[in-house]
Amino acid sequence: MSAALTDRLKQWVADEAGDLPLPGGGFTDTRWLSLAALGREDTVLGRLAEAHADALAIVAELNGPTPKRGQIWGVWAAEPPSPVLEAAQGTNGWKLTGVKPWCSGANVCTNALVTARVGDRSRLFAVDLTQDWCRPIANTWHAVGMSRSDSGTVRFDGARAVPVGEVGAYVERPGFWHGAIGVAAVWFGSACAVADTLHTAVRSGSDAHARAHLGSVAAALGAASSSLTTAAAEIDLDPTDSEGRGRTRARIVRAIVESASTTTIDRVGRALGAAPLCANGEHARRVADLTVFLRQSHAERDLAALGEDIAKEENPW
Structure with a gap:
Protein backbone atom coordinates (compact mmCIF):
# COMPACT_ATOMS: atom_id res chain seq x y z
CA MET A 1 0.00 0.00 0.00
CA ASN A 63 -20.57 -8.79 21.84
CA GLY A 64 -16.96 -9.08 20.79
CA PRO A 65 -14.01 -7.07 22.14
CA THR A 66 -14.39 -3.32 21.73
CA PRO A 67 -11.93 -1.94 19.15
CA LYS A 68 -9.56 0.68 20.50
CA ARG A 69 -8.69 4.02 18.96
CA GLY A 70 -5.95 3.71 16.39
CA GLN A 71 -6.63 0.08 15.56
CA ILE A 72 -7.37 -0.85 11.96
CA TRP A 73 -9.53 -3.96 11.66
CA GLY A 74 -10.00 -6.38 8.81
CA VAL A 75 -12.52 -9.16 8.30
CA TRP A 76 -10.77 -12.24 6.95
CA ALA A 77 -13.51 -14.79 6.37
CA ALA A 78 -12.71 -16.44 3.04
CA GLU A 79 -12.75 -20.22 3.39
CA PRO A 80 -11.62 -22.03 0.25
CA PRO A 81 -11.25 -25.83 0.43
CA SER A 82 -7.55 -25.30 1.06
CA PRO A 83 -5.53 -24.06 2.78
CA VAL A 84 -7.33 -24.40 6.12
CA LEU A 85 -6.87 -22.31 9.25
CA GLU A 86 -7.66 -24.29 12.40
CA ALA A 87 -8.53 -23.16 15.92
CA ALA A 88 -7.86 -25.16 19.08
CA GLN A 89 -8.54 -24.45 22.73
CA GLY A 90 -5.84 -25.18 25.26
CA THR A 91 -5.03 -24.31 28.84
CA ASN A 92 -3.94 -20.83 27.76
CA GLY A 93 -6.99 -20.12 25.60
CA TRP A 94 -7.65 -20.36 21.90
CA LYS A 95 -4.89 -20.45 19.30
CA LEU A 96 -4.95 -20.36 15.50
CA THR A 97 -2.65 -22.44 13.34
CA GLY A 98 -2.38 -22.53 9.56
CA VAL A 99 -2.64 -20.01 6.74
CA LYS A 100 -5.45 -17.70 5.69
CA PRO A 101 -5.73 -16.42 2.09
CA TRP A 102 -7.45 -13.26 0.87
CA CYS A 103 -6.46 -11.11 3.86
CA SER A 104 -7.07 -7.55 2.67
CA GLY A 105 -4.82 -5.05 4.40
CA ALA A 106 -2.49 -7.84 5.51
CA ASN A 107 0.34 -5.44 6.32
CA VAL A 108 -1.67 -2.45 7.54
CA CYS A 109 -4.36 -4.02 9.75
CA THR A 110 -3.54 -4.14 13.45
CA ASN A 111 -6.41 -6.50 14.25
CA ALA A 112 -8.76 -8.79 12.37
CA LEU A 113 -11.85 -10.88 12.72
CA VAL A 114 -10.78 -14.24 11.32
CA THR A 115 -12.80 -17.38 10.66
CA ALA A 116 -11.16 -20.68 11.51
CA ARG A 117 -12.24 -24.29 11.59
CA VAL A 118 -13.26 -25.86 14.87
CA GLY A 119 -13.79 -29.48 13.96
CA ASP A 120 -15.94 -29.41 10.84
CA ARG A 121 -17.51 -26.00 11.51
CA SER A 122 -16.40 -22.39 11.29
CA ARG A 123 -16.02 -19.96 14.17
CA LEU A 124 -15.08 -16.30 14.27
CA PHE A 125 -12.12 -15.03 16.31
CA ALA A 126 -10.65 -11.65 17.11
CA VAL A 127 -6.89 -11.60 16.62
CA ASP A 128 -4.25 -9.04 17.56
CA LEU A 129 -2.06 -9.05 14.47
CA THR A 130 0.87 -7.36 16.20
CA GLN A 131 1.80 -10.59 18.02
CA ASP A 132 4.78 -12.52 16.72
CA TRP A 133 2.69 -15.56 15.76
CA CYS A 134 0.95 -13.73 12.86
CA ARG A 135 2.80 -12.68 9.75
CA PRO A 136 1.92 -11.97 6.12
CA ILE A 137 3.54 -14.30 3.62
CA ALA A 138 5.49 -12.36 1.01
CA ASN A 139 4.67 -12.61 -2.70
CA THR A 140 1.17 -14.04 -2.29
CA TRP A 141 -0.69 -11.09 -3.84
CA HIS A 142 0.02 -10.59 -7.53
CA ALA A 143 -3.07 -8.66 -8.58
CA VAL A 144 -2.90 -5.67 -10.91
CA GLY A 145 -6.37 -4.37 -10.11
CA MET A 146 -6.72 -3.95 -6.31
CA SER A 147 -2.96 -4.39 -5.97
CA ARG A 148 -2.86 -1.77 -3.21
CA SER A 149 -5.40 -3.72 -1.14
CA ASP A 150 -2.54 -6.02 -0.09
CA SER A 151 -4.87 -9.02 0.08
CA GLY A 152 -2.26 -11.72 0.44
CA THR A 153 -1.97 -14.78 2.66
CA VAL A 154 -1.23 -14.62 6.38
CA ARG A 155 0.40 -17.39 8.42
CA PHE A 156 -0.72 -18.09 11.98
CA ASP A 157 1.65 -20.12 14.16
CA GLY A 158 -0.31 -20.66 17.34
CA ALA A 159 -1.57 -17.09 17.44
CA ARG A 160 -3.66 -16.15 20.45
CA ALA A 161 -7.29 -15.49 19.57
CA VAL A 162 -10.56 -14.56 21.30
CA PRO A 163 -13.83 -16.19 20.15
CA VAL A 164 -16.48 -13.79 18.88
CA GLY A 165 -19.90 -15.42 19.14
CA GLU A 166 -20.61 -19.12 19.15
CA VAL A 167 -19.76 -21.62 16.42
CA GLY A 168 -21.61 -20.61 13.24
CA ALA A 169 -22.77 -17.27 14.67
CA TYR A 170 -20.85 -15.17 12.15
CA VAL A 171 -22.93 -16.31 9.17
CA GLU A 172 -26.15 -17.02 11.06
Missing part, protein backbone atom coordinates in the same frame (compact mmCIF):
# COMPACT_ATOMS: atom_id res chain seq x y z
CA SER A 2 1.14 3.52 -0.72
CA ALA A 3 1.96 5.84 2.17
CA ALA A 4 -0.75 8.26 1.01
CA LEU A 5 -3.44 5.57 1.01
CA THR A 6 -2.32 4.26 4.39
CA ASP A 7 -2.41 7.76 5.87
CA ARG A 8 -5.87 8.43 4.44
CA LEU A 9 -7.19 5.14 5.85
CA LYS A 10 -5.69 5.87 9.26
CA GLN A 11 -7.21 9.36 9.20
CA TRP A 12 -10.66 8.01 8.38
CA VAL A 13 -10.45 5.32 11.05
CA ALA A 14 -9.35 7.84 13.68
CA ASP A 15 -11.74 10.67 12.82
CA GLU A 16 -14.81 9.25 11.12
CA ALA A 17 -15.24 5.48 11.48
CA GLY A 18 -16.58 5.68 15.01
CA ASP A 19 -19.41 7.96 13.90
CA LEU A 20 -20.62 5.64 11.15
CA PRO A 21 -24.15 4.40 11.96
CA LEU A 22 -24.51 0.68 12.54
CA PRO A 23 -26.73 -1.31 10.12
CA GLY A 24 -30.36 -1.37 11.20
CA GLY A 25 -29.99 1.52 13.63
CA GLY A 26 -32.24 3.88 11.71
CA PHE A 27 -29.56 5.48 9.55
CA THR A 28 -28.43 2.62 7.33
CA ASP A 29 -28.72 4.79 4.22
CA THR A 30 -26.29 7.28 5.79
CA ARG A 31 -23.87 4.42 6.44
CA TRP A 32 -23.97 3.25 2.85
CA LEU A 33 -23.72 6.77 1.45
CA SER A 34 -20.54 7.23 3.49
CA LEU A 35 -19.09 3.95 2.23
CA ALA A 36 -20.05 4.84 -1.35
CA ALA A 37 -18.29 8.19 -0.99
CA LEU A 38 -15.12 6.43 0.12
CA GLY A 39 -15.38 4.05 -2.83
CA ARG A 40 -15.82 7.02 -5.13
CA GLU A 41 -12.72 8.63 -3.66
CA ASP A 42 -10.65 5.47 -4.09
CA THR A 43 -11.84 1.91 -4.62
CA VAL A 44 -9.19 0.38 -2.38
CA LEU A 45 -9.81 2.95 0.35
CA GLY A 46 -13.50 2.08 0.21
CA ARG A 47 -12.79 -1.63 0.35
CA LEU A 48 -10.53 -1.38 3.43
CA ALA A 49 -12.77 1.14 5.18
CA GLU A 50 -15.83 -1.06 4.61
CA ALA A 51 -14.02 -4.01 6.19
CA HIS A 52 -13.14 -1.94 9.27
CA ALA A 53 -16.72 -0.67 9.50
CA ASP A 54 -18.06 -4.21 9.10
CA ALA A 55 -15.77 -5.41 11.89
CA LEU A 56 -17.17 -2.73 14.22
CA ALA A 57 -20.71 -3.84 13.36
CA ILE A 58 -19.90 -7.53 13.89
CA VAL A 59 -18.33 -7.10 17.33
CA ALA A 60 -21.27 -4.92 18.36
CA GLU A 61 -23.75 -7.56 17.21
CA LEU A 62 -21.89 -10.53 18.72
CA ARG A 173 -26.60 -13.51 12.52
CA PRO A 174 -28.95 -11.04 10.73
CA GLY A 175 -26.13 -8.56 10.19
CA PHE A 176 -24.26 -10.95 7.91
CA TRP A 177 -26.55 -10.08 5.03
CA HIS A 178 -26.79 -6.41 6.01
CA GLY A 179 -23.00 -6.27 5.77
CA ALA A 180 -23.02 -7.92 2.36
CA ILE A 181 -24.83 -4.88 1.01
CA GLY A 182 -22.16 -2.58 2.46
CA VAL A 183 -19.72 -4.07 -0.04
CA ALA A 184 -22.16 -3.22 -2.84
CA ALA A 185 -22.26 0.39 -1.63
CA VAL A 186 -18.52 0.63 -2.25
CA TRP A 187 -18.95 -0.95 -5.70
CA PHE A 188 -21.57 1.69 -6.44
CA GLY A 189 -19.36 4.58 -5.36
CA SER A 190 -16.45 3.33 -7.43
CA ALA A 191 -18.70 2.85 -10.47
CA CYS A 192 -19.90 6.44 -10.10
CA ALA A 193 -16.29 7.61 -10.27
CA VAL A 194 -15.76 5.58 -13.46
CA ALA A 195 -18.89 7.20 -14.89
CA ASP A 196 -17.55 10.66 -14.00
CA THR A 197 -15.00 10.34 -16.80
CA LEU A 198 -17.76 9.85 -19.37
CA HIS A 199 -19.90 12.58 -17.85
CA THR A 200 -17.02 15.06 -18.09
CA ALA A 201 -16.34 14.10 -21.70
CA VAL A 202 -19.98 14.51 -22.76
CA ARG A 203 -20.25 17.89 -21.04
CA SER A 204 -17.17 18.98 -22.97
CA GLY A 205 -18.82 18.00 -26.24
CA SER A 206 -19.20 14.49 -27.58
CA ASP A 207 -21.16 12.70 -30.28
CA ALA A 208 -24.59 11.15 -29.96
CA HIS A 209 -23.13 7.73 -29.31
CA ALA A 210 -21.32 8.95 -26.21
CA ARG A 211 -24.48 10.66 -25.01
CA ALA A 212 -26.41 7.41 -25.49
CA HIS A 213 -23.82 5.52 -23.46
CA LEU A 214 -24.08 8.17 -20.74
CA GLY A 215 -27.84 7.75 -20.70
CA SER A 216 -27.51 4.00 -20.27
CA VAL A 217 -25.00 4.48 -17.45
CA ALA A 218 -27.29 6.98 -15.73
CA ALA A 219 -30.20 4.53 -15.86
CA ALA A 220 -28.11 1.67 -14.50
CA LEU A 221 -26.61 3.69 -11.67
CA GLY A 222 -30.00 5.18 -10.87
CA ALA A 223 -31.44 1.70 -10.42
CA ALA A 224 -28.47 0.74 -8.23
CA SER A 225 -28.90 3.83 -6.08
CA SER A 226 -32.61 3.17 -5.64
CA SER A 227 -32.00 -0.45 -4.67
CA LEU A 228 -29.54 0.62 -1.96
CA THR A 229 -31.91 3.27 -0.60
CA THR A 230 -34.86 0.88 -0.52
CA ALA A 231 -32.83 -1.88 1.13
CA ALA A 232 -31.56 0.52 3.79
CA ALA A 233 -35.12 1.54 4.68
CA GLU A 234 -36.24 -2.10 4.85
CA ILE A 235 -33.34 -3.04 7.13
CA ASP A 236 -34.08 -0.14 9.47
CA LEU A 237 -37.68 -1.36 9.72
CA ASP A 238 -36.60 -4.94 10.46
CA PRO A 239 -33.02 -4.89 11.80
CA THR A 240 -33.25 -8.40 13.27
CA ASP A 241 -34.60 -9.79 10.00
CA SER A 242 -37.68 -11.22 11.66
CA GLU A 243 -39.30 -11.52 8.22
CA GLY A 244 -36.41 -13.57 6.86
CA ARG A 245 -35.82 -11.34 3.84
CA GLY A 246 -32.20 -10.46 4.56
CA ARG A 247 -30.50 -13.02 2.33
CA THR A 248 -32.76 -12.49 -0.66
CA ARG A 249 -32.60 -8.72 -0.27
CA ALA A 250 -28.82 -8.71 -0.15
CA ARG A 251 -28.47 -10.97 -3.17
CA ILE A 252 -30.86 -8.83 -5.21
CA VAL A 253 -29.13 -5.57 -4.33
CA ARG A 254 -25.68 -6.99 -4.98
CA ALA A 255 -26.81 -8.33 -8.36
CA ILE A 256 -28.29 -4.95 -9.33
CA VAL A 257 -25.20 -3.01 -8.27
CA GLU A 258 -22.83 -5.50 -9.88
CA SER A 259 -24.75 -5.28 -13.15
CA ALA A 260 -24.78 -1.48 -13.02
CA SER A 261 -21.05 -1.38 -12.31
CA THR A 262 -20.26 -3.78 -15.15
CA THR A 263 -22.47 -1.77 -17.49
CA THR A 264 -20.66 1.40 -16.46
CA ILE A 265 -17.20 0.00 -17.10
CA ASP A 266 -18.29 -1.39 -20.47
CA ARG A 267 -20.20 1.69 -21.64
CA VAL A 268 -17.50 4.17 -20.64
CA GLY A 269 -14.92 2.11 -22.51
CA ARG A 270 -17.09 1.82 -25.61
CA ALA A 271 -17.90 5.52 -25.57
CA LEU A 272 -14.39 6.88 -25.05
CA GLY A 273 -12.18 4.16 -26.44
CA ALA A 274 -8.74 3.38 -25.08
CA ALA A 275 -7.67 6.99 -24.52
CA PRO A 276 -8.68 7.40 -20.85
CA LEU A 277 -7.43 3.89 -20.05
CA CYS A 278 -4.02 4.79 -21.44
CA ALA A 279 -3.66 8.52 -20.73
CA ASN A 280 -5.58 8.94 -17.46
CA GLY A 281 -3.81 6.99 -14.76
CA GLU A 282 -6.45 7.55 -12.10
CA HIS A 283 -9.26 6.34 -14.37
CA ALA A 284 -7.24 3.33 -15.56
CA ARG A 285 -6.45 2.32 -12.00
CA ARG A 286 -10.06 2.69 -10.93
CA VAL A 287 -11.33 0.53 -13.79
CA ALA A 288 -8.76 -2.13 -12.97
CA ASP A 289 -9.53 -1.99 -9.26
CA LEU A 290 -13.30 -2.14 -9.69
CA THR A 291 -13.07 -4.98 -12.22
CA VAL A 292 -11.23 -7.12 -9.67
CA PHE A 293 -13.31 -5.99 -6.68
CA LEU A 294 -16.55 -6.93 -8.43
CA ARG A 295 -15.34 -10.50 -8.53
CA GLN A 296 -15.98 -10.68 -4.82
CA SER A 297 -19.38 -11.53 -6.24
CA HIS A 298 -19.68 -15.14 -7.32
CA ALA A 299 -21.53 -14.19 -10.49
CA GLU A 300 -23.83 -16.93 -11.78
CA ARG A 301 -23.41 -18.95 -8.59
CA ASP A 302 -24.92 -16.06 -6.61
CA LEU A 303 -27.68 -15.66 -9.19
CA ALA A 304 -28.45 -19.38 -9.03
CA ALA A 305 -28.67 -19.18 -5.23
CA LEU A 306 -30.97 -16.17 -5.55
CA GLY A 307 -33.12 -18.02 -8.07
CA GLU A 308 -33.38 -20.98 -5.71
CA ASP A 309 -34.61 -18.70 -2.92
CA ILE A 310 -37.06 -16.88 -5.19
CA ALA A 311 -38.48 -20.16 -6.50
CA LYS A 312 -39.66 -21.00 -2.96
CA GLU A 313 -41.78 -17.84 -2.72
CA GLU A 314 -45.41 -17.71 -3.79
CA ASN A 315 -45.46 -14.07 -4.92
CA PRO A 316 -41.86 -12.84 -5.18
CA TRP A 317 -42.69 -9.66 -7.07
Whole structure:
Protein backbone atom coordinates (compact mmCIF):
# COMPACT_ATOMS: atom_id res chain seq x y z
CA MET A 1 0.00 0.00 0.00
CA SER A 2 1.14 3.52 -0.72
CA ALA A 3 1.96 5.84 2.17
CA ALA A 4 -0.75 8.26 1.01
CA LEU A 5 -3.44 5.57 1.01
CA THR A 6 -2.32 4.26 4.39
CA ASP A 7 -2.41 7.76 5.87
CA ARG A 8 -5.87 8.43 4.44
CA LEU A 9 -7.19 5.14 5.85
CA LYS A 10 -5.69 5.87 9.26
CA GLN A 11 -7.21 9.36 9.20
CA TRP A 12 -10.66 8.01 8.38
CA VAL A 13 -10.45 5.32 11.05
CA ALA A 14 -9.35 7.84 13.68
CA ASP A 15 -11.74 10.67 12.82
CA GLU A 16 -14.81 9.25 11.12
CA ALA A 17 -15.24 5.48 11.48
CA GLY A 18 -16.58 5.68 15.01
CA ASP A 19 -19.41 7.96 13.90
CA LEU A 20 -20.62 5.64 11.15
CA PRO A 21 -24.15 4.40 11.96
CA LEU A 22 -24.51 0.68 12.54
CA PRO A 23 -26.73 -1.31 10.12
CA GLY A 24 -30.36 -1.37 11.20
CA GLY A 25 -29.99 1.52 13.63
CA GLY A 26 -32.24 3.88 11.71
CA PHE A 27 -29.56 5.48 9.55
CA THR A 28 -28.43 2.62 7.33
CA ASP A 29 -28.72 4.79 4.22
CA THR A 30 -26.29 7.28 5.79
CA ARG A 31 -23.87 4.42 6.44
CA TRP A 32 -23.97 3.25 2.85
CA LEU A 33 -23.72 6.77 1.45
CA SER A 34 -20.54 7.23 3.49
CA LEU A 35 -19.09 3.95 2.23
CA ALA A 36 -20.05 4.84 -1.35
CA ALA A 37 -18.29 8.19 -0.99
CA LEU A 38 -15.12 6.43 0.12
CA GLY A 39 -15.38 4.05 -2.83
CA ARG A 40 -15.82 7.02 -5.13
CA GLU A 41 -12.72 8.63 -3.66
CA ASP A 42 -10.65 5.47 -4.09
CA THR A 43 -11.84 1.91 -4.62
CA VAL A 44 -9.19 0.38 -2.38
CA LEU A 45 -9.81 2.95 0.35
CA GLY A 46 -13.50 2.08 0.21
CA ARG A 47 -12.79 -1.63 0.35
CA LEU A 48 -10.53 -1.38 3.43
CA ALA A 49 -12.77 1.14 5.18
CA GLU A 50 -15.83 -1.06 4.61
CA ALA A 51 -14.02 -4.01 6.19
CA HIS A 52 -13.14 -1.94 9.27
CA ALA A 53 -16.72 -0.67 9.50
CA ASP A 54 -18.06 -4.21 9.10
CA ALA A 55 -15.77 -5.41 11.89
CA LEU A 56 -17.17 -2.73 14.22
CA ALA A 57 -20.71 -3.84 13.36
CA ILE A 58 -19.90 -7.53 13.89
CA VAL A 59 -18.33 -7.10 17.33
CA ALA A 60 -21.27 -4.92 18.36
CA GLU A 61 -23.75 -7.56 17.21
CA LEU A 62 -21.89 -10.53 18.72
CA ASN A 63 -20.57 -8.79 21.84
CA GLY A 64 -16.96 -9.08 20.79
CA PRO A 65 -14.01 -7.07 22.14
CA THR A 66 -14.39 -3.32 21.73
CA PRO A 67 -11.93 -1.94 19.15
CA LYS A 68 -9.56 0.68 20.50
CA ARG A 69 -8.69 4.02 18.96
CA GLY A 70 -5.95 3.71 16.39
CA GLN A 71 -6.63 0.08 15.56
CA ILE A 72 -7.37 -0.85 11.96
CA TRP A 73 -9.53 -3.96 11.66
CA GLY A 74 -10.00 -6.38 8.81
CA VAL A 75 -12.52 -9.16 8.30
CA TRP A 76 -10.77 -12.24 6.95
CA ALA A 77 -13.51 -14.79 6.37
CA ALA A 78 -12.71 -16.44 3.04
CA GLU A 79 -12.75 -20.22 3.39
CA PRO A 80 -11.62 -22.03 0.25
CA PRO A 81 -11.25 -25.83 0.43
CA SER A 82 -7.55 -25.30 1.06
CA PRO A 83 -5.53 -24.06 2.78
CA VAL A 84 -7.33 -24.40 6.12
CA LEU A 85 -6.87 -22.31 9.25
CA GLU A 86 -7.66 -24.29 12.40
CA ALA A 87 -8.53 -23.16 15.92
CA ALA A 88 -7.86 -25.16 19.08
CA GLN A 89 -8.54 -24.45 22.73
CA GLY A 90 -5.84 -25.18 25.26
CA THR A 91 -5.03 -24.31 28.84
CA ASN A 92 -3.94 -20.83 27.76
CA GLY A 93 -6.99 -20.12 25.60
CA TRP A 94 -7.65 -20.36 21.90
CA LYS A 95 -4.89 -20.45 19.30
CA LEU A 96 -4.95 -20.36 15.50
CA THR A 97 -2.65 -22.44 13.34
CA GLY A 98 -2.38 -22.53 9.56
CA VAL A 99 -2.64 -20.01 6.74
CA LYS A 100 -5.45 -17.70 5.69
CA PRO A 101 -5.73 -16.42 2.09
CA TRP A 102 -7.45 -13.26 0.87
CA CYS A 103 -6.46 -11.11 3.86
CA SER A 104 -7.07 -7.55 2.67
CA GLY A 105 -4.82 -5.05 4.40
CA ALA A 106 -2.49 -7.84 5.51
CA ASN A 107 0.34 -5.44 6.32
CA VAL A 108 -1.67 -2.45 7.54
CA CYS A 109 -4.36 -4.02 9.75
CA THR A 110 -3.54 -4.14 13.45
CA ASN A 111 -6.41 -6.50 14.25
CA ALA A 112 -8.76 -8.79 12.37
CA LEU A 113 -11.85 -10.88 12.72
CA VAL A 114 -10.78 -14.24 11.32
CA THR A 115 -12.80 -17.38 10.66
CA ALA A 116 -11.16 -20.68 11.51
CA ARG A 117 -12.24 -24.29 11.59
CA VAL A 118 -13.26 -25.86 14.87
CA GLY A 119 -13.79 -29.48 13.96
CA ASP A 120 -15.94 -29.41 10.84
CA ARG A 121 -17.51 -26.00 11.51
CA SER A 122 -16.40 -22.39 11.29
CA ARG A 123 -16.02 -19.96 14.17
CA LEU A 124 -15.08 -16.30 14.27
CA PHE A 125 -12.12 -15.03 16.31
CA ALA A 126 -10.65 -11.65 17.11
CA VAL A 127 -6.89 -11.60 16.62
CA ASP A 128 -4.25 -9.04 17.56
CA LEU A 129 -2.06 -9.05 14.47
CA THR A 130 0.87 -7.36 16.20
CA GLN A 131 1.80 -10.59 18.02
CA ASP A 132 4.78 -12.52 16.72
CA TRP A 133 2.69 -15.56 15.76
CA CYS A 134 0.95 -13.73 12.86
CA ARG A 135 2.80 -12.68 9.75
CA PRO A 136 1.92 -11.97 6.12
CA ILE A 137 3.54 -14.30 3.62
CA ALA A 138 5.49 -12.36 1.01
CA ASN A 139 4.67 -12.61 -2.70
CA THR A 140 1.17 -14.04 -2.29
CA TRP A 141 -0.69 -11.09 -3.84
CA HIS A 142 0.02 -10.59 -7.53
CA ALA A 143 -3.07 -8.66 -8.58
CA VAL A 144 -2.90 -5.67 -10.91
CA GLY A 145 -6.37 -4.37 -10.11
CA MET A 146 -6.72 -3.95 -6.31
CA SER A 147 -2.96 -4.39 -5.97
CA ARG A 148 -2.86 -1.77 -3.21
CA SER A 149 -5.40 -3.72 -1.14
CA ASP A 150 -2.54 -6.02 -0.09
CA SER A 151 -4.87 -9.02 0.08
CA GLY A 152 -2.26 -11.72 0.44
CA THR A 153 -1.97 -14.78 2.66
CA VAL A 154 -1.23 -14.62 6.38
CA ARG A 155 0.40 -17.39 8.42
CA PHE A 156 -0.72 -18.09 11.98
CA ASP A 157 1.65 -20.12 14.16
CA GLY A 158 -0.31 -20.66 17.34
CA ALA A 159 -1.57 -17.09 17.44
CA ARG A 160 -3.66 -16.15 20.45
CA ALA A 161 -7.29 -15.49 19.57
CA VAL A 162 -10.56 -14.56 21.30
CA PRO A 163 -13.83 -16.19 20.15
CA VAL A 164 -16.48 -13.79 18.88
CA GLY A 165 -19.90 -15.42 19.14
CA GLU A 166 -20.61 -19.12 19.15
CA VAL A 167 -19.76 -21.62 16.42
CA GLY A 168 -21.61 -20.61 13.24
CA ALA A 169 -22.77 -17.27 14.67
CA TYR A 170 -20.85 -15.17 12.15
CA VAL A 171 -22.93 -16.31 9.17
CA GLU A 172 -26.15 -17.02 11.06
CA ARG A 173 -26.60 -13.51 12.52
CA PRO A 174 -28.95 -11.04 10.73
CA GLY A 175 -26.13 -8.56 10.19
CA PHE A 176 -24.26 -10.95 7.91
CA TRP A 177 -26.55 -10.08 5.03
CA HIS A 178 -26.79 -6.41 6.01
CA GLY A 179 -23.00 -6.27 5.77
CA ALA A 180 -23.02 -7.92 2.36
CA ILE A 181 -24.83 -4.88 1.01
CA GLY A 182 -22.16 -2.58 2.46
CA VAL A 183 -19.72 -4.07 -0.04
CA ALA A 184 -22.16 -3.22 -2.84
CA ALA A 185 -22.26 0.39 -1.63
CA VAL A 186 -18.52 0.63 -2.25
CA TRP A 187 -18.95 -0.95 -5.70
CA PHE A 188 -21.57 1.69 -6.44
CA GLY A 189 -19.36 4.58 -5.36
CA SER A 190 -16.45 3.33 -7.43
CA ALA A 191 -18.70 2.85 -10.47
CA CYS A 192 -19.90 6.44 -10.10
CA ALA A 193 -16.29 7.61 -10.27
CA VAL A 194 -15.76 5.58 -13.46
CA ALA A 195 -18.89 7.20 -14.89
CA ASP A 196 -17.55 10.66 -14.00
CA THR A 197 -15.00 10.34 -16.80
CA LEU A 198 -17.76 9.85 -19.37
CA HIS A 199 -19.90 12.58 -17.85
CA THR A 200 -17.02 15.06 -18.09
CA ALA A 201 -16.34 14.10 -21.70
CA VAL A 202 -19.98 14.51 -22.76
CA ARG A 203 -20.25 17.89 -21.04
CA SER A 204 -17.17 18.98 -22.97
CA GLY A 205 -18.82 18.00 -26.24
CA SER A 206 -19.20 14.49 -27.58
CA ASP A 207 -21.16 12.70 -30.28
CA ALA A 208 -24.59 11.15 -29.96
CA HIS A 209 -23.13 7.73 -29.31
CA ALA A 210 -21.32 8.95 -26.21
CA ARG A 211 -24.48 10.66 -25.01
CA ALA A 212 -26.41 7.41 -25.49
CA HIS A 213 -23.82 5.52 -23.46
CA LEU A 214 -24.08 8.17 -20.74
CA GLY A 215 -27.84 7.75 -20.70
CA SER A 216 -27.51 4.00 -20.27
CA VAL A 217 -25.00 4.48 -17.45
CA ALA A 218 -27.29 6.98 -15.73
CA ALA A 219 -30.20 4.53 -15.86
CA ALA A 220 -28.11 1.67 -14.50
CA LEU A 221 -26.61 3.69 -11.67
CA GLY A 222 -30.00 5.18 -10.87
CA ALA A 223 -31.44 1.70 -10.42
CA ALA A 224 -28.47 0.74 -8.23
CA SER A 225 -28.90 3.83 -6.08
CA SER A 226 -32.61 3.17 -5.64
CA SER A 227 -32.00 -0.45 -4.67
CA LEU A 228 -29.54 0.62 -1.96
CA THR A 229 -31.91 3.27 -0.60
CA THR A 230 -34.86 0.88 -0.52
CA ALA A 231 -32.83 -1.88 1.13
CA ALA A 232 -31.56 0.52 3.79
CA ALA A 233 -35.12 1.54 4.68
CA GLU A 234 -36.24 -2.10 4.85
CA ILE A 235 -33.34 -3.04 7.13
CA ASP A 236 -34.08 -0.14 9.47
CA LEU A 237 -37.68 -1.36 9.72
CA ASP A 238 -36.60 -4.94 10.46
CA PRO A 239 -33.02 -4.89 11.80
CA THR A 240 -33.25 -8.40 13.27
CA ASP A 241 -34.60 -9.79 10.00
CA SER A 242 -37.68 -11.22 11.66
CA GLU A 243 -39.30 -11.52 8.22
CA GLY A 244 -36.41 -13.57 6.86
CA ARG A 245 -35.82 -11.34 3.84
CA GLY A 246 -32.20 -10.46 4.56
CA ARG A 247 -30.50 -13.02 2.33
CA THR A 248 -32.76 -12.49 -0.66
CA ARG A 249 -32.60 -8.72 -0.27
CA ALA A 250 -28.82 -8.71 -0.15
CA ARG A 251 -28.47 -10.97 -3.17
CA ILE A 252 -30.86 -8.83 -5.21
CA VAL A 253 -29.13 -5.57 -4.33
CA ARG A 254 -25.68 -6.99 -4.98
CA ALA A 255 -26.81 -8.33 -8.36
CA ILE A 256 -28.29 -4.95 -9.33
CA VAL A 257 -25.20 -3.01 -8.27
CA GLU A 258 -22.83 -5.50 -9.88
CA SER A 259 -24.75 -5.28 -13.15
CA ALA A 260 -24.78 -1.48 -13.02
CA SER A 261 -21.05 -1.38 -12.31
CA THR A 262 -20.26 -3.78 -15.15
CA THR A 263 -22.47 -1.77 -17.49
CA THR A 264 -20.66 1.40 -16.46
CA ILE A 265 -17.20 0.00 -17.10
CA ASP A 266 -18.29 -1.39 -20.47
CA ARG A 267 -20.20 1.69 -21.64
CA VAL A 268 -17.50 4.17 -20.64
CA GLY A 269 -14.92 2.11 -22.51
CA ARG A 270 -17.09 1.82 -25.61
CA ALA A 271 -17.90 5.52 -25.57
CA LEU A 272 -14.39 6.88 -25.05
CA GLY A 273 -12.18 4.16 -26.44
CA ALA A 274 -8.74 3.38 -25.08
CA ALA A 275 -7.67 6.99 -24.52
CA PRO A 276 -8.68 7.40 -20.85
CA LEU A 277 -7.43 3.89 -20.05
CA CYS A 278 -4.02 4.79 -21.44
CA ALA A 279 -3.66 8.52 -20.73
CA ASN A 280 -5.58 8.94 -17.46
CA GLY A 281 -3.81 6.99 -14.76
CA GLU A 282 -6.45 7.55 -12.10
CA HIS A 283 -9.26 6.34 -14.37
CA ALA A 284 -7.24 3.33 -15.56
CA ARG A 285 -6.45 2.32 -12.00
CA ARG A 286 -10.06 2.69 -10.93
CA VAL A 287 -11.33 0.53 -13.79
CA ALA A 288 -8.76 -2.13 -12.97
CA ASP A 289 -9.53 -1.99 -9.26
CA LEU A 290 -13.30 -2.14 -9.69
CA THR A 291 -13.07 -4.98 -12.22
CA VAL A 292 -11.23 -7.12 -9.67
CA PHE A 293 -13.31 -5.99 -6.68
CA LEU A 294 -16.55 -6.93 -8.43
CA ARG A 295 -15.34 -10.50 -8.53
CA GLN A 296 -15.98 -10.68 -4.82
CA SER A 297 -19.38 -11.53 -6.24
CA HIS A 298 -19.68 -15.14 -7.32
CA ALA A 299 -21.53 -14.19 -10.49
CA GLU A 300 -23.83 -16.93 -11.78
CA ARG A 301 -23.41 -18.95 -8.59
CA ASP A 302 -24.92 -16.06 -6.61
CA LEU A 303 -27.68 -15.66 -9.19
CA ALA A 304 -28.45 -19.38 -9.03
CA ALA A 305 -28.67 -19.18 -5.23
CA LEU A 306 -30.97 -16.17 -5.55
CA GLY A 307 -33.12 -18.02 -8.07
CA GLU A 308 -33.38 -20.98 -5.71
CA ASP A 309 -34.61 -18.70 -2.92
CA ILE A 310 -37.06 -16.88 -5.19
CA ALA A 311 -38.48 -20.16 -6.50
CA LYS A 312 -39.66 -21.00 -2.96
CA GLU A 313 -41.78 -17.84 -2.72
CA GLU A 314 -45.41 -17.71 -3.79
CA ASN A 315 -45.46 -14.07 -4.92
CA PRO A 316 -41.86 -12.84 -5.18
CA TRP A 317 -42.69 -9.66 -7.07
